[in-house]
Amino acid sequence: MLSIKNLHASVEDKEILKGINLEVKAGEVHAIMGPNGAGKSTLSSIIAGNENYEVSEGSIELEGEDISELAPEERAHKGVFLSFQYPVEIPGVSVTNFIKTAINETRKAKGQEDMPANEMLKLIREKSELLEIDRKFLSRSLNEGFSGGEKKRNEIFQMAMLEPKVAILDETDSGLDIDALRIVANGVNKLKSKDNAVVVITHYQRLLEYIVPDFVHVLMDGKIVKSGGKELALELEERGYDWIKAELA
Amino acid sequence: MELKDKLISSFMAFEEKVDTSSSLHDVRSAAIKNFETKGFPTKKEEAWKYTSLNAILKNDFSVFPKKENAIEFAAVKKYFLHDVDTYKVVFVDGLFSSFLSSTTHDGLDVCLMSSALNKPKYKMVIDEYFNKIASKDESLTSLNTAFAKEGAYINVPKSKVVDKPIEIIYFSTGNEAALMVQPRNLVIVGENAHVQIIERHQSLNSNPVLTNSVTEIFAQKRAIVDYYKIQNDVQTANLIDNTYIAQKQESRVAVHTFSFGGNITRNNLNFYHQGERIDSTLKGITIIGDKQHVDHYTLVQHATPNCESHQNYKTILSDSSNGVFNGKIFVEKEAQKTNAFQQNNNILLSDKATINAKPQLEIFADDVKCSHGCTIGQLDESAMFYMQQRGIPKKEARALLMYAFSNEVIESIKIPELKQRITKIIATKLGVNLGFDL
Numbered sequence: 001m002l003s004i005k006n007l008h009a010s011v012e013d014k015e016i017l018k019g020i021n022l023e024v025k026a027g028e029v030h031a032i033m034g035p036n037g038a039g040k041s042t043l044s045s046i047i048a049g050n051e052n053y054e055v056s057e058g059s060i061e062l063e064g065e066d067i068s069e070l071a072p073e074e075r076a077h078k079g080v081f082l083s084f085q086y087p088v089e090i091p092g093v094s095v096t097n098f099i100k101t102a103i104n105e106t107r108k109a110k111g112q113e114d115m116p117a118n119e120m121l122k123l124i125r126e127k128s129e130l131l132e133i134d135r136k137f138l139s140r141s142l143n144e145g146f147s148g149g150e151k152k153r154n155e156i157f158q159m160a161m162l163e164p165k166v167a168i169l170d171e172t173d174s175g176l177d178i179d180a181l182r183i184v185a186n187g188v189n190k191l192k193s194k195d196n197a198v199v200v201i202t203h204y205q206r207l208l209e210y211i212v213p214d215f216v217h218v219l220m221d222g223k224i225v226k227s228g229g230k231e232l233a234l235e236l237e238e239r240g241y242d243w244i245k246a247e248l249a
Numbered sequence: 250m251e252l253k254d255k256l257i258s259s260f261m262a263f264e265e266k267v268d269t270s271s272s273l274h275d276v277r278s279a280a281i282k283n284f285e286t287k288g289f290p291t292k293k294e295e296a297w298k299y300t301s302l303n304a305i306l307k308n309d310f311s312v313f314p315k316k317e318n319a320i321e322f323a324a325v326k327k328y329f330l331h332d333v334d335t336y337k338v339v340f341v342d343g344l345f346s347s348f349l350s351s352t353t354h355d356g357l358d359v360c361l362m363s364s365a366l367n368k369p370k371y372k373m374v375i376d377e378y379f380n381k382i383a384s385k386d387e388s389l390t391s392l393n394t395a396f397a398k399e400g401a402y403i404n405v406p407k408s409k410v411v412d413k414p415i416e417i418i419y420f421s422t423g424n425e426a427a428l429m430v431q432p433r434n435l436v437i438v439g440e441n442a443h444v445q446i447i448e449r450h451q452s453l454n455s456n457p458v459l460t461n462s463v464t465e466i467f468a469q470k471r472a473i474v475d476y477y478k479i480q481n482d483v484q485t486a487n488l489i490d491n492t493y494i495a496q497k498q499e500s501r502v503a504v505h506t507f508s509f510g511g512n513i514t515r516n517n518l519n520f521y522h523q524g525e526r527i528d529s530t531l532k533g534i535t536i537i538g539d540k541q542h543v544d545h546y547t548l549v550q551h552a553t554p555n556c557e558s559h560q561n562y563k564t565i566l567s568d569s570s571n572g573v574f575n576g577k578i579f580v581e582k583e584a585q586k587t588n589a590f591q592q593n594n595n596i597l598l599s600d601k602a603t604i605n606a607k608p609q610l611e612i613f614a615d616d617v618k619c620s621h622g623c624t625i626g627q628l629d630e631s632a633m634f635y636m637q638q639r640g641i642p643k644k645e646a647r648a649l650l651m652y653a654f655s656n657e658v659i660e661s662i663k664i665p666e667l668k669q670r671i672t673k674i675i676a677t678k679l680g681v682n683l684g685f686d687l
Contacts, residue, residue: 048638052630072637073646081638088635092653101649102639109640141653158639 001026001197002047002166007058009046016042018222019058024166027194031208031233032201034219035241040201041085043219044170048082049075062166076102077109079165079196083155083172090142095154096124098142099161106162127160131187148175156187163191168199173207185210205237218244252306252429253288257281259312260395267398273366276380280394287388299573299605300515300544305487308457310429312396314342318422320453322349328451329416333666335447336415338401342422343430345399349418357409362400362433374404378437382465382493382521390491390517393463397433400462403446407439407469414445414664419462421486423454434464438472438500445664449479452486463491468500470524475663476504481674482511484539491517498524505662506533507671508543509678515544520558522549522584527556532658534671535564535572536651536678544573551584551614560591563655566602576621577609584614591621596628596654648681 007020016039024030034040046053047060049072060068067075090098104114115123128138131153143151152172159167169188173181188211192198200211208216208230216232217224218241226232226244250258260281264274289306290297318341329337336359339349345361352360365371366379380397384390401417419432438444452458468474480488488511494502508514520529535543549558564572578589595604608621628650636646652659655675662668 048634050634071643072634073640073642076638076640084635084638088629088632090632090636090650090653092656093649098636098639098649101645102636102641105642105645106640109642162639 001063002199003061004047005059005061007043007046007060008056009042009053010056011042011053015056016053016222017046020219020222020224022217022224024197024199026197028215029192029198029200029211029213031213031216032199032219032224033203033216033233033236038219039222040219041170044082044168044199044201047168048072048080073105074109076162077106081159081162081164081167083152083159083167083169085171085174087143087151087155089144091144093142094139095142096138099124099158102158103161123161127157130160130190131157132183133157149177149180152176152184153180153187156184160187160191164196166197166199167191168201170201171203172200173202173204181207182210205233208233220244220248252310255310256312256392256396257285263313263396263398272376273379277395277397279385280391283385283391284388284395287391290388296546296575299571300513300542302513305457305459305513308427308459310427310457310459311425312429314344314425314428316424317344318342318424319346319348320420320422325349325420325451325453328418328420328449330414330447330664330666330670333664334413336413338415338417340399340419340432342420342425342428343399343432346420357406357411358402358404359415360402362402362435363398365402365435366398371402374437378435378465378467380465382467382495383463383491384493384519387491387517389461389489390463393431393433393461393491396431397463400433400435402434403436403444405438405442405444408441409439410442411444414447414667417446417448419450419460421452421456421458423452423456423458425456427457427459429459429461432460432462434462436464436466436474438466438468438474440469441471442469443473445475445477447477447479447664447667450482450486450488452483455483455485458486459489460487461489461491464493466492466494466502468494468496468502470497470499472497472500474500474502476502477662477664477667478504478506478516479671480507480511480514480543481509484510484512484541486511487513489515489517492519494520494529496520496522496524496527496529499526500524501528501530503530503532503661505658506545507674508533508535508537509674510537511541511543513542513544515546517546519548520550522551522553522556525553525555527553529556529558530661531558531560531562532661533562534655534658534675535562535566536655536675537570537572538567540569542571542573544575546573546575548577548579549589551578551580551587551589554583554585554587556584557588558590560593561658562593563658564593564595564604565598565651565654566595566604567598569599569601571602572604573606574604574623575607575609578611578619578621580610580612580614580617580619582613585616587614587617587619589617589619593621593623594654595623595625596651597625598628645681648676648679651675651679
């Protein structure tokens with residue numbers, strides 16, 4: 001589904017990713033863990049097409065098609081979704097209007113008509129219930145004055161609406177209390193299927209108790225230095241990252 | 250001949266046509282004298298530092314149209330709020346068009362300034378209100394006063410809630426090579442009365458037009474006035490809009506100015522408080538490009554205790570356009586417990602666009618709340634990426650952000666049809682169709 005080969009990227013001439021290889025198949029959940037500054041968020045931004053980073057080498061393929069030259073919205077239309085670590089506040093645009101625009105622009109790009117209003121309403125109702133989102137919440141300005149938990153729930157709500165092929169969850173657990181974490185994880189699990197894939201980027205093992213990964217990768221200094229099963233996450237939780245550094249030295 | 254000389258020499262001819270024996274003769278004479286002394290303002294004056302009239306004054310403007318010009322309703326329908334019934338006071342090249350208008354004397358007066366100035370039954374009202382709040386010092390207002398003859402006259406009696414909006418529209422046909430018009434409006438809103446007014450100046454072709462308009466608005470006790478100015482004129486139209494508002498106790502007056510077009514637009518908007526617990530609102534959205542120039546020069550004179558004023562001006566500038574915001578809040582010593590707020594946010598979409606923003610607060614009372622905030626910036630890059638990530642293309646994402654930026658002001662439009670219209674004009678300006686109203 002998502003295939004990243006020898007990806008090198010830099011920002012302002014500073015190389016941040018130094019040859020990433022990652023193979024994510026349909027139906028799989030991958031976790032990427034690593035210490036601060038390892039390049040985790042950079043990787044997710046680059047997959048989504050953030051133009052502030054320069055890809056100097058390597059490729060990003062989605063279902064066999066190289067997407068590394070595409071604009072962010074074109075990648076989104078093809079099914080890439082990024083749940084932001086820090087969702088941006090957009091005062092004056094309601095959650096509902098924003099998601100309507102996002103869905104209809106995606107349909108437009110695929111040559112489809114706008115989604116009929118009643119169908120849209122039904123979908124919004126269904127998905128907001130899944131994330132236990134109150135109806136009043138939907139008419140509020142996007143992310144403005146939202147609590148950390150509300151922001152993250154809103155991200156997963158949008159993911160549920162857009163039904164991406166590959167969802168990258170960047171530190172979705174940060175700022176969440178245990179109840180919100182459960183709701184968010186439950187939402188993600190319900191959306192998981194054999195036809196899509198999830199990449200969870202996280203610091204802590206906590207989220208992985210709820211969203212159980214098939215593979216865990218350790219990202220350090222711009223490279224994936226170790227991969228394993230879900231038990232690797234537990235080991236990292238217990239022992240930190242120093243032992244991996246030692247192994248590598 | 251220079252425009253100033255032309256105007257002064259036409260004054261005598263003008264006075265011969267109107268009634269020289271009336272009490273207005275002295276008012277006009279004093280006004281032309283003031284204009285003669287001061288002339289057109291130049292950039293040397295502090296109030297005109299960022300706006301130069303020099304280039305437009307070089308046009309050989311006719312100061313009176315040579316003949317009456319008629320226009321078909323179908324050709325101008327789009328400039329009206331045609332999906333809803335309204336009172337209409339319409340002028341073509343400065344002259345009243347009864348054909349396009351829909352005036353009334355039934356329960357309120359929505360009619361012509363020329364009638365009000367000439368007919369004896371209005372004399373008392375004219376004596377009490379005409380030129381009473383307009384500046385006698387400012388040269389362009391004086392110039393207008395000297396030639397004041399035609400415009401809209403609106404008198405809403407006590408406790409009258411006007412059943413539909415009133416539209417005041419000034420069309421220029423362009424049948425003159427270059428035309429100067431000087432409309433004069435008088436609006437009196439009685440105690441507890443409520444009125445909604447929309448004012449628009451519109452050229453129908455590209456011959457230069459200079460409009461020097463003066464509007465006096467008197468809001469009596471507890472009166473509510475919602476006044477909307479739509480400025481979406483062609484590239485060769487210039488507008489100097491002078492508005493003077495006197496508010497009595499507990500009245501609420503809101504003026505919204507939407508500046509989307511024209512060559513040079515200068516808005517002088519002045520509020521004077523004459524009672525307690527008054528509420529004044531001044532809001533504006535300016536979206537311009539090319540070499541367009543829009544200057545908002547506002548004054549709120551807090552002279553009485555326990556009053557509020559709210560200013561919120563949003564500007565989006567592209568290409569080589571220029572924006573100016575000069576917001577003056579004056580709080581006199583007696584005006585204790587004043588709440589005065591001013592917000593001015595500007596977005597520059599091009600390196601060549603400029604904004605001059607100048608908040609001016611002069612506070613002489615010691616127990617007041619005054620705040621002002623001014624921002625100048627570009628569109629938020631991280632917000633752009635966020636929206637694009639959700640599948641919204643760059644152009645639409647930009648438009649959505651700009652809508653969102655203007656939304657605080659759009660939201661407070663009280664006439665739903667007008668709100669839709671403004672939203673549509675903005676969408677057209679941004680070249681998008683978002684399929685919903687924010």
